[in-house]
Amino acid sequence: MPTRIAFLGPHATFTEQALLSLPEASGAELVPCAGSPAVLAAVRDGSVAAGCVPIENSVEGAVPAVLDGLLSDPPLVIIREALVAVRFALMVRPGTTAAGIRTVASHTHGIAQTRGWIAAHLPDAEVLLSTSTAEAAAQVARGEFDAAVAAPxxxxxxxxxxxxxxxxxxxxxxxxxxxxxxxxxxxAPTGNDRTTIAVTTQNRPGALLGLLTELAVRGIDITRIESRPIKDVHAEYWFHLDCTGHVAEPAMGEALAALHRRSSRVRFLGSFPRAGKAAGTVTESAAGPAVPLGESDPAGFAAAQEWLAALRSGSVA
Incomplete structure (x- = not known):
C-alpha cells in the first residue's frame, strides 16, 4: 500500500504544490483535508503517515492555527519544509465580467495579500473567507461566489x-x-538545518532573555520568534523559536538541554533540512555582516569538550 500523506485541500492548493516538491510525495497517496487542523488531526489519529500545512508567509507571518495545533497532543514534529512562491489570480466562471462580481472569496492569507488590489479594482464586492484558495475556486465553479483569489x-x-x-x-x-x-x-544533519522548538517560562524580569542567551552564547542563530497565548492559562505564552542547526550537533544539543533546565516547558518540534539556502550561507544586513557560522561549528564544540575533559582530569592547565 502507498504511504498516505494529508494536505490542506482540495487539490490545486499552494499546499499541494509544496507537497509535490518533496521527495516524500513520490509514490504516496495524497489525501486532501478541509483545513490545517484536519490535516494535523489525520496525522495524530494514524489515518495518514504525515501531513503538509502552511506555517509561515513572508508577508503575513506565521499561521496561528498551525502554531497552536503543533502544541496539542499527541506530539507532532516537522520532518521537512518547502518554500513556494505565491502567485494569486482573480478567476471567475466563463462569461463573468469584472462588473458582474459581487462576491470574491479566498483563504485568509489570500485575502490579506491581495486586500489592496481588491479594494482598488473591486470596491463594491463583498469579501468572504474560504478554507483554502482552491476551495474558493471550487465554490466559484459551483456558483456559490462570483470570483476567487487563488493560484492560477x-x-x-x-x-x-x-x-x-x-x-x-x-x-x-x-x-x-x-x-x-x-x-x-x-x-540526518545536512549542515543546512533548522530546529523548531516552543518554550514557556515564568513571568519574571529577564526570564525570556535568559532562555535566548542559552542560544546566543553557543552561536545559534534565531531566525524566527513568535509568542502564542497558552489557551488554558491566562496571560502566559508559548514562545515559538526557529533556529539554525540540528539537534544532533553539539551546540544545539547543549542549548536544548539548557532550555530544558531553565524553562517551565520545552517542546521539541523537529530538526530538518532548511529549504531555500545553501549550507554555510551568510546574509549581510544593513546593520553589517552576520555573525560567522564558525562560532557554532560542530568541530569547534567537540574540541572544546575534549579540552574541558582534559581540564577536569588535570592533564592540561
Whole structure:
C-alpha cells in the first residue's frame, strides 16, 4: 500500500504544490483535508503517515492555527519544509465580467495579500473567507461566489477563466510549508538545518532573555520568534523559536538541554533540512555582516569538550 500523506485541500492548493516538491510525495497517496487542523488531526489519529500545512508567509507571518495545533497532543514534529512562491489570480466562471462580481472569496492569507488590489479594482464586492484558495475556486465553479483569489492552477482545475493575474499587493511573497509526522528519529544533519522548538517560562524580569542567551552564547542563530497565548492559562505564552542547526550537533544539543533546565516547558518540534539556502550561507544586513557560522561549528564544540575533559582530569592547565 502507498504511504498516505494529508494536505490542506482540495487539490490545486499552494499546499499541494509544496507537497509535490518533496521527495516524500513520490509514490504516496495524497489525501486532501478541509483545513490545517484536519490535516494535523489525520496525522495524530494514524489515518495518514504525515501531513503538509502552511506555517509561515513572508508577508503575513506565521499561521496561528498551525502554531497552536503543533502544541496539542499527541506530539507532532516537522520532518521537512518547502518554500513556494505565491502567485494569486482573480478567476471567475466563463462569461463573468469584472462588473458582474459581487462576491470574491479566498483563504485568509489570500485575502490579506491581495486586500489592496481588491479594494482598488473591486470596491463594491463583498469579501468572504474560504478554507483554502482552491476551495474558493471550487465554490466559484459551483456558483456559490462570483470570483476567487487563488493560484492560477486552480482555474485550470475547475474550468474557470483568469480575469487578472499577479494581483498580490507584495509581488515575490513566499510561503513556507511544513511536513509533519509523529515523533521519531529526525532526518540526518545536512549542515543546512533548522530546529523548531516552543518554550514557556515564568513571568519574571529577564526570564525570556535568559532562555535566548542559552542560544546566543553557543552561536545559534534565531531566525524566527513568535509568542502564542497558552489557551488554558491566562496571560502566559508559548514562545515559538526557529533556529539554525540540528539537534544532533553539539551546540544545539547543549542549548536544548539548557532550555530544558531553565524553562517551565520545552517542546521539541523537529530538526530538518532548511529549504531555500545553501549550507554555510551568510546574509549581510544593513546593520553589517552576520555573525560567522564558525562560532557554532560542530568541530569547534567537540574540541572544546575534549579540552574541558582534559581540564577536569588535570592533564592540561
Amino acid at each position: 492552477i486552480a482555474a485550470e482545475q475547475h474550468g474557470l477563466d483568469v480575469l487578472t493575474d499577479d494581483i498580490a499587493d507584495n509581488p515575490g511573497a513566499v510561503t513556507r510549508f511544513a511536513l509533519v509526522a509523529p515523533p521519531g528519529p529526525p532526518p
